[in-house]
Amino acid sequence: MTSVMKRWIACLAPWMVLASAATAAKLEPVSVQLTYNTPSATEAYRVGDQCYITPKLAKEWDWNVSILGQEMQIATEGRLFRVPTLREEGKFLMSLTEAARYLGAIAEWDGNTYRVLGRIRNVEITSAGLQVDSTIKIKPRFFRLASPDRYIIDFLGGRMDVPDDLEIPAWWRVGQYDPNTARIVLEHPAAVAIPAGKVEQTRQFILPLPAIARTAPDKVTGIITPVVDANVKVVPPSMTLALPEVANDHNGGTLLTIKASTKLEQPPAIQYISPTQLQVSMPKAAFKEMVSQNMGDSRWVNSFSTSTDGANAILTIQTKRALAFSASTNGNLINIRLTVPSSSGTLNGKVIVIDPGHGGKDGGAHSNGVSEKNLTLKISQEVRDILSGTGASVIMTRDTDVYPSLTARAQIANDSKAAVFVSIHINSINKDNSRSGGMTFYHMQDPEDRLLAECIQSEIAKVSGIPDLGTWSDRRIYQSGFSVLRNSTVPSVLIEMGFINHKNDRAQMTQKDFANRVAKAIVKGIQIFLGEQ
Template identity: 25%
Template sequence: MRRVIAAALMNLLLVCGSLFSAAADTMPVRVLLGKRELVASSVYDGNRVLAPLDILQPLGATYTALSDDGALRVISATGEVGEVQTTIVNGGRMIVLEDLVKLTGGEIAFDPQSRTAQLITHLKSVEFANNVLTINCSFPVTCSTHKWENKIVIDVADAKLVSEAKEVYIGTDLVSKARLGQRDDGGTRVVLDLVKNAGYRLVSGQPAAQILLAVDESISNAPKSAPAAKIPQDQPYTIGGIRFETANENGFDIIVETSDKASVTSSYSVDPPGIVLRFERATLSESMPEFEGSHPLLSSLRFEQVSRNPACVRVSLSLARIMAYDVRLENQSTVISVRLPSKAGGTLAEKFVVIDPGHGGREKGARCGDIYEKDVNMRLARELAAVLEREGVRVRLTRDGDQAVGLTARPEVALNSGADFFISLHCNSNGKPDSASGIETYYHMSEPSPRALAFAIHEGVCAYTGMCDRRARSDRSLYSSGLAVLRRLAGTGLPGVLVECGYLNHSSDRARLLNAQYRRKLAEGIVAGLKAYVEGTLIK
């Protein structure tokens, strides 16, 4: 009997000891965004900073549980979608902040002395389209604005500038360019150089991960020395319902009913396929009905009130495969049209692809020593052609040797030969060697199918090569009328993209571009993206 009691006591002491040890293995920490503490109960386990799931809300992110083992599908404030694992600590489910930051962008700096984890917001990019400046940040931030002479100045608080581009050419009839710079106080300044006298209005609420600033001649901004004047503000509105309409077996429409014209931003992903729309200044009606509707290509639709001050509603569509979409704003509704992309369906082996090795002849493109972009582009094109042909794809190049081909003549080759896709291959460069690295993929303006193709190919290339992801983006971010080599394809139903395969004036990128194994991996990534677009498969 004594032995039994002694054994039981020993087991109890061991259990208590292990519990004490588990508690001793973690220490409480503070998690800050700027100067603001986000949530309590965060801990450091000697290797990682872990925070309760409540931290996602102040970061503008949402999540859904994917499985019983704690995997989450997280949607960031700017629409990035990914899977993040969680773990149980001290009886509560927590997320590893480093894993979250990999999805959202930004940085985390941990100081063990003060037991403080500082989240550092990255200002990732700026874009200007339809007279709206968009500043993309990894986490919600605040900003202040003012006008000085013929410039609009936006100061983004507590944001680190990570974009290598310090000047972004815009070239519209209102704005010539945007200039970016890091401030001494830890913020970033964005300056718009105006061509005409125009005013501005902050469209997004504060804080916001995606800052939206409307610029127009019709907007009046009184100087600071003048008496305060009321600037017309976009009115808040209510979302009263979300309807579903089937177009056909290849698509559907989502109609969001609003009390006034909506202000909407959207983001897109292909792995997993999805569309996220943010309705700024919107509030869900108290009598909002449940969403009803189904389609084989729609996996799920979720809507939620992300915040109330400022008001914002998020609508998230999970798709069964890569789809093209368009958003149309009407006075009392927003229509999201989702369709099978142009030339999708069937198998990749049934398709015909025209590959365009950029430059040629006297048009040498970028240069680094005795290495010319036109020659690297040709090597990339031949490798891509070989990989496509192994898949059974019919292929044609816009040039077979070192000859010059006009910018409009290149897409004409695809149009005149009845091609299904047009892929232009280039190498990037900038004014400061070794300052920028990675992959960029361009589509024309906001055309739905080329956008879907660009996102698919870009995802494939980054996954296969491991290169820095500099985003798939509209060519309007370079020129107000887009790239000439893609412009000719507009409205033809033939999707085309331009891939910048690395920076020729970056030593690491250049070494990869000259490496046959890298070129093969890049080609395989392009083909994986094409196959996902055509066949609706995952990018493997």
């Protein structure tokens, strides 16, 4: 018997070692930047999709940290919270990803750098002047430019998604200057009269304004020259680009063209910064002029600005409503087509199909007694109720614990000629607590699906309390894509709210008000897609 047991142990030992290796965390040294602080190339590590730092680095940021059992208690930014710790490879680490989540900060990977930014959640003119609120401290930087007079305020370490309901004078411009800097530009002759404000880092920035600065100038014209970050390495461009021109402008959209000095090998990369702000990036190129200007009489484009990140020419386009995009090249001409979605207008009278993922025999993802099919049904029913209040005609692919086939779900959307089809899901991953976040999928490279995903995901991220993993093409995870998206012929997306086997995501998703919060966000996202907001 002893011999057989030894044989079993000998047989199982390699598997036990493998299993142990698979579950052990793997530390990958990375660089980390907290808002305006200089990036640290030490004391930070990547574990899966999370970033862990040493308590030493946290103290350098003036965070008050103390060990409490298996967790680290942190006092910073006026908040007190606890985050998980990790002992690995002789190091004692704490989760920066979780800390960022508690702080309401934006946390993102940029290659091997982990960046934590303040989310600028409010920009308004009050009786006290201009007020800007951020979730964590950002660092203001001021400078003036002449011809015409402009006053520029950069917020280092800030990320600004321009609010839809922003109420500031039309001659103010707000937006994201580069990934680490939000910018406000006052293009006004009275700008020179504005006193320099405080430059200390802050979560609430207030700049007193002279009365004249609230009065419209006779004419707003001129060029705003972006300031090139001194830290960015400049690579000589291999081609120069003219400023974009409107080649075609009609009810269905706008065609922008950009002339390049040489023939282009591939179209530019385009991504959404927000549903109404696009960033176009062309490698090894530079614009002839660095400008920020209105787009004249275009029906759909408000303004654009040109800049560089040192290696790429960057064009930022501000549109008047959420638009789908596509890009192509023809010789030395870049075509950027901005298109109004086929479904537009108000929700009233429109057919919206909501698909609660899984159901019946298929429970979907599950963890700690929580089942995906139940969560998705609850959220979907909230969406239905809110949509019904707007006058939309809502069709649910299921309203009880039953399992319609995936092709049947898509067929419901197709047969009803739905304006929008939204499939709601909860994610899961092989290793518990290894990944946290929500994302919205679109099919392949479908422009309208991608826009709808952007509109909905950007709204969900504001309220879910779950890290924002952005929008993804379903091709990125699987060659044939999601069945419901592949078989749908109407604008459609599949939302993954969060990971059911991550304790923080699960804690959010099982809160009483979670379904209502995200349902409102989904409806608002649909309205932005339709152009109603």
